[in-house]
Amino acid sequence: MTDALTTNGAPKTMRDRLRLWWRAEPAHPMKRAQFNAPLAPWLFVLPQIAVVVVFFYWPAIQAVTSSFYIEDPFGFGATFVGLENYKTALDSTQYASTAAFTAFFCVVVTTLALGFGLLLAVKADKVIRGAHSYKTLLIAVYAIAPPVAGLIGMMFFDMHIGPFTEIAAWFGYELKVGVNYWDTVVALVTIAVWKQIPYNFIFFLSGMQSIPASVREAALIDARSGWRRFCDVTLPLLAPTAFFLLIINITYTMFDTFPIIDVIVKDKPANNPMTLVYKVYLDGFKGNDIGGSSAQSVILMIVVAVLTVVQFRFLERRVHYG
Amino acid sequence: MAHITLKDVSKTYSGSAHSAVSGVDIAIQDGEFIVLVGPSGCGKSTLLRMVAGLEAISGGQVHIGDRLVNDLDPAERDIAMVFQNYALYPHMTVRDNMAYGLKNRGASRQELAQRVQEAATLLELGPYLDRKPRALSGGQRQRVAMGRAIVRQPAAFLFDEPLSNLDAKLRVTMRMEIRKLQKRLGTTALYVTHDQLEAMTLADRLVVLNGGQIEQIGAPLEVYRTPASTFVASFIGAPAMSLLDAHVESGRLVLAGHQVARVHAGDGPLTLGLRAEDLRIAPQGLPMDVEFIEELGAQRVVYGLVDGQRLAVVETGAKSISQRVHIAIDPQRLHLFDTVSGRRRDIVVEQQIPSHAHL
Numbered sequence: 059m060t061d062a063l064t065t066n067g068a069p070k071t072m073r074d075r076l077r078l079w080w081r082a083e084p085a086h087p088m089k090r091a092q093f094n095a096p097l098a099p100w101l102f103v104l105p106q107i108a109v110v111v112v113f114f115y116w117p118a119i120q121a122v123t124s125s126f127y128i129e130d131p132f133g134f135g136a137t138f139v140g141l142e143n144y145k146t147a148l149d150s151t152q153y154a155s156t157a158a159f160t161a162f163f164c165v166v167v168t169t170l171a172l173g174f175g176l177l178l179a180v181k182a183d184k185v186i187r188g189a190h191s192y193k194t195l196l197i198a199v200y201a202i203a204p205p206v207a208g209l210i211g212m213m214f215f216d217m218h219i220g221p222f223t224e225i226a227a228w229f230g231y232e233l234k235v236g237v238n239y240w241d242t243v244v245a246l247v248t249i250a251v252w253k254q255i256p257y258n259f260i261f262f263l264s265g266m267q268s269i270p271a272s273v274r275e276a277a278l279i280d281a282r283s284g285w286r287r288f289c290d291v292t293l294p295l296l297a298p299t300a301f302f303l304l305i306i307n308i309t310y311t312m313f314d315t316f317p318i319i320d321v322i323v324k325d326k327p328a329n330n331p332m333t334l335v336y337k338v339y340l341d342g343f344k345g346n347d348i349g350g351s352s353a354q355s356v357i358l359m360i361v362v363a364v365l366t367v368v369q370f371r372f373l374e375r376r377v378h379y380g
Numbered sequence: 381m382a383h384i385t386l387k388d389v390s391k392t393y394s395g396s397a398h399s400a401v402s403g404v405d406i407a408i409q410d411g412e413f414i415v416l417v418g419p420s421g422c423g424k425s426t427l428l429r430m431v432a433g434l435e436a437i438s439g440g441q442v443h444i445g446d447r448l449v450n451d452l453d454p455a456e457r458d459i460a461m462v463f464q465n466y467a468l469y470p471h472m473t474v475r476d477n478m479a480y481g482l483k484n485r486g487a488s489r490q491e492l493a494q495r496v497q498e499a500a501t502l503l504e505l506g507p508y509l510d511r512k513p514r515a516l517s518g519g520q521r522q523r524v525a526m527g528r529a530i531v532r533q534p535a536a537f538l539f540d541e542p543l544s545n546l547d548a549k550l551r552v553t554m555r556m557e558i559r560k561l562q563k564r565l566g567t568t569a570l571y572v573t574h575d576q577l578e579a580m581t582l583a584d585r586l587v588v589l590n591g592g593q594i595e596q597i598g599a600p601l602e603v604y605r606t607p608a609s610t611f612v613a614s615f616i617g618a619p620a621m622s623l624l625d626a627h628v629e630s631g632r633l634v635l636a637g638h639q640v641a642r643v644h645a646g647d648g649p650l651t652l653g654l655r656a657e658d659l660r661i662a663p664q665g666l667p668m669d670v671e672f673i674e675e676l677g678a679q680r681v682v683y684g685l686v687d688g689q690r691l692a693v694v695e696t697g698a699k700s701i702s703q704r705v706h707i708a709i710d711p712q713r714l715h716l717f718d719t720v721s722g723r724r725r726d727i728v729v730e731q732q733i734p735s736h737a738h739l
């Protein structure tokens with residue numbers, strides 16, 4: 059084909075390329091997936107890159123920059139202070155206790171949510187093995203559950219109308235969520251776990267269902283004890299699912315429990331438990347300390363990055379991907 | 381090692397109207413190799429899985445050795461099973477796969493290592509012991525599955541179509557290996573297949589199943605030579621036995637207007653079974669219109685129509701074959717079946733007469 063737009067068969071300019079592309083007939087089936095211009099692939103990934111840049115890199119860079127400044131409370135410019143904000147954050151005892159609580163919260167919520175999710179999945183799997191309609195129904199019910207569960211959970215612990223408060227009172231204990239530190243911890247953990255169980259349940263269940271029936275039967279012949287079979291065969295084959303859920307659950311506990319904490323802790327006396335994320339929000343937006351809260355969020359980013367690397371390096375190696 | 385006895389065993393799946401297996405009686409001797417054979421859906425797997433304990437027994441009794449095992453867990457029945465898709469534990473090495481069952485039965489570390497080593501040597505799996513199953517070929521996985529079964533030295537091996545995922549050539553080799561291994565270990569074996577050739581070559585005795593019931597039990601040659609029914613006759617042997625409508629007329633067996641033999645039977649219709657290799661193309665005899673010829677190298681199978689009924693003849697010659705040929709029938713090699721029930725009829729066939737004799 060000789061064409062005004064091409065010299066020696068190659069398009070001259072970017073515009074010509076676009077025009078050629080517009081006029082082009084459908085490619086021969088053998089060649090259809092190939093691009094002879096380096097432009098087209100970029101066009102396809104551009105929206106994705108734009109989203110990541112606008113919503114992730116840009117705010118991240120903003121956070122890193124402002125963490126080196128102390129902003130004037132009245133909005134009259136900012137002063138460069140170097141690592142001062144980081145030092146302040148890391149030296150503060152309140153920061154240390156929030157970090158400690160966050161770690162504790164992560165361990166407890168993740169352990170309980172994974173444990174209960176797995177337990178329910180094992181029980182459900184026994185009942186619905188092979189029965190498809192059952193499974194779809196169960197999953198549908200559980201898919202709607204989490205947001206509802208979160209709402210209901212908060213109502214349960216309400217100081218005035220919550221039934222848990224009444225039950226505790228019945229046993230002669232005055233449950234003061236939002237006032238008593240450990241009462242609040244119990245409420246936070248319960249709601250956070252309660253909300254995450256359905257998610258873990260669905261993933262564990264579909265993981266169990268994807269273990270071939272004949273492998274289970276082979277185990278049935280090889281091992282008499284159901285507990286042994288669970289530990290030696292089911293659990294290792296669920297490991298990829300569990301690993302994935304572990305990361306999801308830690309992320310969930312660190313970040314997505316924000317609304318729960320917000321509802322329970324909001325407008326309550328100050329010595330309440332909270333996560334690092336909530337403290338970033340509190341210091342930045344309530345305390346107007348943009349520099350300090352930026353420094354905290356940068357520390358948080360580093361922690362998450364380190365955690366992820368550690369998880370992948372040390373856990374994934376022990377996980378079997380069949 | 382043990383004998384296995386099935387007494388009036390039946391199975392009805394919950395939610396199913398009719399039974400998948402019914403009234404099965406088999407007495408398996410110690411060390412015997414029994415092959416369950418039959419078309420798809422006839423209940424072979426169901427029967428095997430009831431012996432394994434993977435499927436509840438709806439009726440009847442299963443004894444392994446002297447123990448009634450109806451209510452025992454699979455792990456307590458002292459059997460080992462080889463599955464069609466091997467069912468190896470994907471997260472364990474070959475060594476652990478083979479050792480797992482024995483380990484759970486409290487074998488010492490030393491005994492474990494020794495037995496696995498023995499099995500690995502026997503199956504030539506030595507170089508692969510530390511690999512995971514996904515790094516093995518289909519044939520090697522099959523061997524590991526075998527190894528897992530023999531390491532435990534169970535009372536019986538149960539096989540459910542263990543070779544059907546392999547290519548034709550490997551299937552033949554593995555078939556012989558399984559047979560040799562079983563003879564050498566002397567372990568009772570129950571083997572399921574729908575491949576009649578596999579069944580013939582492996583079995584001490586065949587059990588032919590049809591619609592959940594036993595059609596015939598017998599040594600392969602016995603089943604081949606005296607099939608108990610038209611079902612068995614057409615299922616065992618390749619090419620399949622030709623089954624033709626014939627009838628008896630005052631002591632003469634008549635097919636398509638030709639007298640085939642003299643028989644001691646009352647008048648009426650009969651189904652005549654003829655094995656392809658028992659027939660010859662001759663200068664004179666039953667006329668057949670040739671339809672097509674299957675060339676197999678050492679021999680060829682000539683298919684044709686006799687009075688509208690399909691007949692197969694094995695022929696070893698290399699001559700070209702004309703459109704119309706004549707078939708000679710040996711009266712001593714006839715199979716006669718009841719037209720209605722399809723069961724074999726033991727009718728005395730008397731004397732040899734020229735098969736081309738017209739009435």
Ligand SMILES: Nc1ncnc2c1ncn2[C@@H]1O[C@H](COP(=O)(O)OP(=O)(O)OP(=O)(O)O)[C@@H](O)[C@H]1O
Nearest residue numbers: 393394396400419420421422423424425426427574
């Ligand atoms: N779990 C089940 N629930 C209900 N019916 C079943 C179940 N398993 C098998 N069946 C039915 O029982 C009959 C026998 O099945 P089985 O699997 O034993 O056949 P098979 O002889 O092994 O066939 P194939 O050669 O195809 O494996 C079939 O009609 C099948 O539909």
Ligand SMILES: [Mg+2]
Nearest residue numbers: 424425426540
């Ligand atoms: Mg089957």
